[in-house]
Amino acid sequence: xxxxxxxxxxxxxxxxxxxxxxxxxxxxxxxxxxxxxxxxxxxxxxxxxxxxxxxxxxxxxxxxxxxxxxxxxxxxxxxxxxxxxxxxxxxxxxxxxxxxxxxxxxxxxxxxxxxxxxxxxxxxxxxxxxxxxxxxxxxxxxxxxxxxxxxxxxxxxxxxxxxxxxxxxxxxxxxxxxxxxxxxxxxxxxxxxxxxxxxxxxxxxxxxxxxxxxxxxxxxxxxxxxxxxxxxxxxxxxxxxxxxxxxxxxxxxxxxxxxxxxxxxxxxxxxxxxxxxxxxxxxxxxxxxxxxxxxxxxxxxxxxxxxxxxxxxxxxxxxxxxxxxxxxxxxxxxxxxxxxxxxxxxxxxxxxxxxxxxxxxxxxxxxxxxxxxxxxxxxxxxxxxxxxxxxxxxxxxxxxxxxxxxxx
Amino acid sequence: xxxxxxxxxxxxxxxxxxxxxxxxxxxxxxxxxxxxxxxxxxxxxxxxxxxxxxxxxxxxxxxxxxxxxxxxxxxxxxxxxxxxxxxxxxxxxxxxxxxxxxxxxxxxxxxxxxxxxxxxxxxxxxxxxxxxxxxxxxxxxxxxxxxxxxxxxxxxxxxxxxxxxxxxxxxxxxxxxxxxxxxxxxxxxxxxxxxxxxxxxxxxxxxxxxxxxxxxxxxxxxxxxxxxxxxxxxxxxxxxxxxxxxxxxxxxxxxxxxxxxxxxxxxxxxxxxxxxxxxxxxxxxxxxxxxxxxxxxxxxxxxxxxxxxxxxxxxxxxxxxxxxxxxxxxxxxxxxxxxxxxxxxxxxxxxxxxxxxxxxxxxxxxxxxxxxxxxxxxxxxxxxxxxxxxxxxxxxxxxxxxxxxxx
Numbered sequence: 001x002x003x004x005x006x007x008x009x010x011x012x013x014x015x016x017x018x019x020x021x022x023x024x025x026x027x028x029x030x031x032x033x034x035x036x037x038x039x040x041x042x043x044x045x046x047x048x049x050x051x052x053x054x055x056x057x058x059x060x061x062x063x064x065x066x067x068x069x070x071x072x073x074x075x076x077x078x079x080x081x082x083x084x085x086x087x088x089x090x091x092x093x094x095x096x097x098x099x100x101x102x103x104x105x106x107x108x109x110x111x112x113x114x115x116x117x118x119x120x121x122x123x124x125x126x127x128x129x130x131x132x133x134x135x136x137x138x139x140x141x142x143x144x145x146x147x148x149x150x151x152x153x154x155x156x157x158x159x160x161x162x163x164x165x166x167x168x169x170x171x172x173x174x175x176x177x178x179x180x181x182x183x184x185x186x187x188x189x190x191x192x193x194x195x196x197x198x199x200x201x202x203x204x205x206x207x208x209x210x211x212x213x214x215x216x217x218x219x220x221x222x223x224x225x226x227x228x229x230x231x232x233x234x235x236x237x238x239x240x241x242x243x244x245x246x247x248x249x250x251x252x253x254x255x256x257x258x259x260x261x262x263x264x265x266x267x268x269x270x271x272x273x274x275x276x277x278x279x280x281x282x283x284x285x286x287x288x289x290x291x292x293x294x295x296x297x298x299x300x301x302x303x304x305x306x307x308x309x310x311x312x313x314x315x316x317x318x319x320x321x322x323x324x325x326x327x328x329x330x331x332x333x334x335x336x337x338x339x340x341x342x343x344x345x346x347x348x349x350x351x352x353x354x355x356x357x358x359x360x361x362x363x364x365x366x367x368x369x370x371x372x373x374x375x376x377x378x379x380x381x382x383x384x385x386x387x388x389x390x391x392x393x394x395x396x397x398x399x400x401x402x403x404x405x406x407x408x
Numbered sequence: 409x410x411x412x413x414x415x416x417x418x419x420x421x422x423x424x425x426x427x428x429x430x431x432x433x434x435x436x437x438x439x440x441x442x443x444x445x446x447x448x449x450x451x452x453x454x455x456x457x458x459x460x461x462x463x464x465x466x467x468x469x470x471x472x473x474x475x476x477x478x479x480x481x482x483x484x485x486x487x488x489x490x491x492x493x494x495x496x497x498x499x500x501x502x503x504x505x506x507x508x509x510x511x512x513x514x515x516x517x518x519x520x521x522x523x524x525x526x527x528x529x530x531x532x533x534x535x536x537x538x539x540x541x542x543x544x545x546x547x548x549x550x551x552x553x554x555x556x557x558x559x560x561x562x563x564x565x566x567x568x569x570x571x572x573x574x575x576x577x578x579x580x581x582x583x584x585x586x587x588x589x590x591x592x593x594x595x596x597x598x599x600x601x602x603x604x605x606x607x608x609x610x611x612x613x614x615x616x617x618x619x620x621x622x623x624x625x626x627x628x629x630x631x632x633x634x635x636x637x638x639x640x641x642x643x644x645x646x647x648x649x650x651x652x653x654x655x656x657x658x659x660x661x662x663x664x665x666x667x668x669x670x671x672x673x674x675x676x677x678x679x680x681x682x683x684x685x686x687x688x689x690x691x692x693x694x695x696x697x698x699x700x701x702x703x704x705x706x707x708x709x710x711x712x713x714x715x716x717x718x719x720x721x722x723x724x725x726x727x728x729x730x731x732x733x734x735x736x737x738x739x740x741x742x743x744x745x746x747x748x749x750x751x752x753x754x755x756x757x758x759x760x761x762x763x764x765x766x767x768x769x770x771x772x773x774x775x776x777x778x779x780x781x782x783x784x785x786x787x788x789x790x791x792x793x794x795x796x797x798x799x800x801x802x803x804x805x806x807x808x809x810x811x812x813x814x815x
Contacts, residue, residue, distance in 0.1 A: 005603040030599055050631025050639075062634060066626035132772065135749040140726060145644055145652055146733035149665040150744075154654075155737045158572045158579030159559075167654035167663050168735050169643050171581065172570020178624040179584075182591040187771035189598040190436050193411040194776055196605060202775035210752050210770040213741060214591075215584035217767035218424055218452075221476025222738050224764065229738050230661075240559075241577055248577055250563050311554035318560035318618075320578045323632045323639060326566040326622055334549035337619050338629075349633045355589070355620035356596040357546070359527075360611035361603050 004031025005361045009192065011035070011096040013071065014087075016043045018177025019128045019208065020100035021067040023184040027096070028070030029354065029363040035090065035379055036073045040403045042372045043068075052346075058372060058405060059345035063174075065369045066351060069341060073370025074379045075402050083399045084109055089384045091119050095195075096188060100128040102139055113203050123201040124191040128184050132207030142208065147176045151212020152220075160241055161231040168231060179215065180208045236288040241320065242295060244303040248320035251298075251310065256280055261313040265306075266297050343368035372402040410437025411776060415601060418443060418501075418508040419485065420525070422450040424558065424586035425617060426514035426542055427481040429593035433510070434484035435769055435778040436598075441508070441793060442482065442784065443501060446489040446815035449786055452478045473760045474783040480766050483756065487784035488793040489815040496813045498523050503798055506534040509604075510597055514542040517552045527612040536610040538600045542593055546616035556617070558585040565621025566628070572641045589620040649695065650702040651677070654735060655710045657718040663735035664718055666709070666725070674698065676728050681712045754780045787815040 009032040013024040021036070021043070028034040036043075045067065046058040058064075077083040087109075091097060097116070099106065106112065116125055127133060130142035131150075148154040148170045157169045187204045195201060213220075222229045239251050253262040256278060263272050271293050276282045298306075303319040310317045319325065327350065332338060335357070338350040346368075354363045380386040380394070394400050415438040419430040427442070427450065434440040444450055453474055474482065488504070490497040505511045505525055513520050520526045520541060527539040541547060544556035559580035562568045568580040593615055604610055622629065628639045646652040646667070651674075654663040668674050671694065675687040686692050686708070691701045698705055713721060718734055725732040734740060741747065742765065754768040759782065769778050794800045794814070808814045 005599050005606075026595065048627075050627065050635060050637070052634040053636075060634070062630035063627035066630050131746060132750055134772075135746045137726075137746045141731045142733060143667055143731060145646070145654075145667045146665045146731055149654070149663075149735040150733040152736055152738065152741045153581060153584055154665070155735050156582040158576070159582055160577075160579050164661055166573065167644065167656070169572060169654075172567065172639070172641065173625050173628060175567070175584075175624065179588055179591075182588060182595060183770045186432065186591055186595045186598065187773060189595055189602065190411040190771075190776065191773065193436075193598060193602055193605070194409065196602075197409055197411075198775075200775065202773055204774075205772040206770065207750065207752075207772075210747070210750070210768075213747065213752060213767055214770040215587040216582060216738070216741075217428070217480045217587065218477050218583060220738055220741065220767050221480060221764075223742060224476050224761070241579065243577065248563075248569075250560050250568075250580065252557075252560070308551075311551065314555060316555045316557060316560060318554075318556060318564040320563040320568050320580075321566045322569050323566055323625065323628045326564075327629065327632065329564075331545050331549045331551040332619065332622075335546050335616065335619070337616070337622070346634075349630050352623045352626045352629055353619070355592060355616045355618075355623055357614040357616075358596070358600065358611055359613070360609050361600070 003361050006030045006032035009033065009096065010094045011098060012037060012090045012094045013098045015098050015100040015128070017045050017100070018063070018067055018174040019180035019184065020098045021045065022178055022181035023126065023128070023188065024071060024098050025067050025069055026181065026185045027188070029365060030361070031366070034071040035375070035383070036068060036071045036370060037076050037087070037090070038073060038372060040075055040077050040401060042402065046372070057345070065343060065346055068369035069351065069365045070367055071370055072375035072379055073373065074376050075373035075400050077399050078109055080397065080399050082394055082397055086380065086384070086394070086399070088119060091116055091123065093383065094120070094123060096124045096126060096192070098126045098128070098184070102129060102141070103127065103133045104139055117201065117203070121201060122195065122199060124188060124195065124204065125201065126184050126188045126204045126206070128180055128206040128208065130207070131209050133205045144174060144176050145170050147208045148212055150209045152216045153212050156229070156231050159231055160233065160237050164232050176208055176212060180206060180211045183211045183214070235284070236291070239287065242298045244298055244301045244306060247303045247322070249298070249303045249306060249317060250320060251315065251317045253315045254280065258315050259283065261315050262310070265310055265313060265315065266294070269293065269297070339365055341365050341368050345371065373400065376400045410779070412436040412438035412601070415439070415510065416508040417441065417510040417512065418505045420511070420513035420515065420520070421542070422514065423452060424481060424583060425589045425593070426512060427452070428587055428590035429542075429597070430512055431481055431483055431485065432590065432594035432769065433597065435780065436776070437779060440485040441504065441789070442485045442487050443490055443504070444487065444786060445491045445493070445497070446786060447491060450478065452481060453786065473785055474758065476761070476764060476766070479756065479758055479764060479783045482783035483766070484779045484781045485784055486789035486792065487787055488790055489787040491813050492523050494811065494813050496808060496811065498525070500794070500798060501525060502529070502533075504793065505530050506537065507797060508537070509601070510538045510540070512540045512542070512597070516555070517541070517543050517547045531610065536604055536608055538597065538604060538610045538613070540593065540597055540613040540615060542589070542615040542617060544617055546619065547614045558583040561585050561589070561617040562621050564618045566625050567621050570625070570628070570639060570641060573643050574641050578641060585617070585621060588624070589617045592620050645702070648699065650698040651705055651709055653706055655706070655713040657713050657716055657721060659718065662718040664713055664721055665733045665735060667731045671695070673730060676730060677725070680725060680728050681709070756780060756782045758782045759785055790814055
């Protein structure tokens with residue numbers, strides 16, 4: 001009995017950048033057999049970096065390397081009829097198809113959902129698009145900047161703005177893509193569970209705008225309460241983000257016992273010795289009056305040291321870590337969170353692991369991200385049973401050949 | 409038929425991240441039974457999000473009736489009250505747990521074991537049980553007992569540092585981290601259920617909410633190891649492309665997001681602005697030139713957008729085929745014709761409050777309709793759980809009520 005959850009589940013990933021590929025990685029790291037299909041140019045994530053100091057290299061993009069572990073990769077020019085044939089054979093082979101192109105892309109190739117489904121009625125088709133496959137904006141494009149605003153998180157960022165005349169901002173990195181990948185993975189897993197009962201596949205329609213909307217679900221009830229919904233807080237923010245001598249820290253001693261511990265941590269200064277400060281309500285209204293004193297004390301602390309001293313006293317707090325801080329985390333080291341992955345071109349790095357440690361079926365990276373076209377022969381000949389001769393024919397036709405790097 | 413029909417979940421979670429994960433399972437057809445002590449119910453039941461101040465004289469009273477925030481995170485569940493401080497409460501909770509396929513909690517590490525509800529206790533009684541414990545830092549390690557919530561996890565995990573203006577401090581998001589971690593939790597529980605259906609094996613899942621954040625900035629983690637550069641806040645900027653920003657429109661706090669990549673897209677924008685000559689202006693004619701002269705370009709664009717209404721401008725630019733979006737507040741979201749056409753909101757008939765429209769789940773599936781029912785009032789299913797599932801008599805229930813084990 002294999003200890004990988006999804007061993008035997010076959011996935012084609014016809015996806016680029018983050019949302020589709022990270023969904024593919026989530027399944028691949030749990031043991032699914034994921035075949036990533038790239039155009040001859042390669043996934044644009046290969047051009048995004050960050051890169052080593054030696055410069056841009058399509059086999060060394062940190063983004064591509066991270067979101068494409070545990071997959072085999074092939075190159076396929078689906079615009080050519082022979083390429084489209086290969087894609088159709090992959091569709092017949094697979095249990096799951098992950099696609100984050102516009103719905104028009106596969107339709108344009110003569111493969112609308114109906115056709116895909118008739119090729120393989122048990123196929124789960126996970127479609128991830130900016131605005132979903134239906135509705136007035138079905139075919140419109142969007143990315144990290146536009147979708148975070150269309151979905152509602154953006155209006156609230158930065159959450160501690162002091163100046164309403166400055167514009168809202170986006171999240172850092174690829175939050176929309178990653179959040180979308182997680183939603184897609186949930187729905188795909190549900191469809192796999194249902195397929196065990198019915199034997200049937202289905203179409204999953206993920207709108208990234210709705211994924212972002214789901215992340216404000218807990219506060220959207222503001223509609224019924226007339227409470228402010230704004231990036232400028234209702235009262236001057238005092239606690240929360242503060243500056244230390246070497247960076248920022250979040251401190252949130254709301255409850256009375258936490259506040260008491262915080263006052264102790266500051267060495268019981270006389271400016272908070274009055275009994276009125278014992279009241280949570282009083283503090284809520286008057287905290288900004290002592291903000292300069294707190295900040296002055298805070299500026300003489302180091303964030304990591306202060307964090308441990310405070311958290312050990314039961315104060316909810318945490319440093320606002322840079323990636324360097326995160327890599328140096330003792331807690332992560334004790335949990336064995338980072339995993340070392342060696343890639344034949346890029347070399348060995350520590351990759352983020354998984355927030356879930358499973359006693360029976362641990363996730364693992366079964367192989368590093370594929371080189372462009374690395375598994376052409378293996379997938380076509382072993383998986384799809386093309387003969388050596390047919391394979392060479394496809395090569396001669398330029399159906400499975402990566403574009404040389406200097407021609408991209 | 410639903411994916412999780414026949415699966416029972418004992419849900420010992422509270423606040424945001426745990427409850428929404430269990431709610432996702434309920435929308436897929438699982439029978440989710442939320443266990444709360446009536447003396448210490450889920451704090452989100454009160455107020456709008458639950459974050460009221462305890463001695464705030466204007467605050468809404470703690471109530472058995474769910475708040476809107478509680479509905480948004482606890483739809484389609486059942487509710488039983490059990491005071492876990494009492495031995496009777498703990499014993500009933502244990503019996504309910506081993507009648508369940510999945511047990512979830514987000515208490516401080518060790519708390520479930522101290523109540524006799526830990527994985528080691530439960531699996532003796534039910535070897536194929538799936539137990540997920542979600543916490544700030546995971547069950548083990550030097551920081552495992554530290555407390556935290558969404559914004560703290562986002563900050564420790566490395567994401568907050570990347571959000572904000574380049575000339576100002578970092579900013580966590582609006583508790584989006586809890587929803588993200590809930591989504592990840594729902595995924596891995598369903599994966600564990602899938603494994604159990606294939607093999608009959610259960611397991612323990614130790615979930616760290618800080619790590620949940622770091623797993624979503626992998627490119628930055630790898631990039632730093634490659635080149636030693638710590639990524640900084642970029643506001644709305646893109647490393648390569650411009651214009652890529654939010655621009656002020658007419659009105660109070662109204663903004664349009666515009667992202668332009670190719671020269672062709674820029675020519676379309678320039679025409680829409682009535683300044684087609686910008687497309688051939690050497691300052692803006694290429695990707696590199698636009699990025700280099702981004703500040704100047706932003707000023708020119710905002711000089712145009714600020715006299716226009718957001719809705720109309722967005723419409724116009726969308727129709728021209730550009731990548732644009734309104735910066736939407738909650739009123740815009742509820743009014744968004746596209747979201748409405750897609751049924752992104754669900755209507756429930758909530759006790760006391762009446763009809764409410766809440767955010768649904770972000771997946772549309774051709775062969776699986778999600779279950780949406782109002783969140784339960786506190787103890788609404790006490791009789792069902794205690795009588796039908798646990799086989800207690802009316803007299804025994806009355807006795808428990810007298811001892812304040814249940815509401």
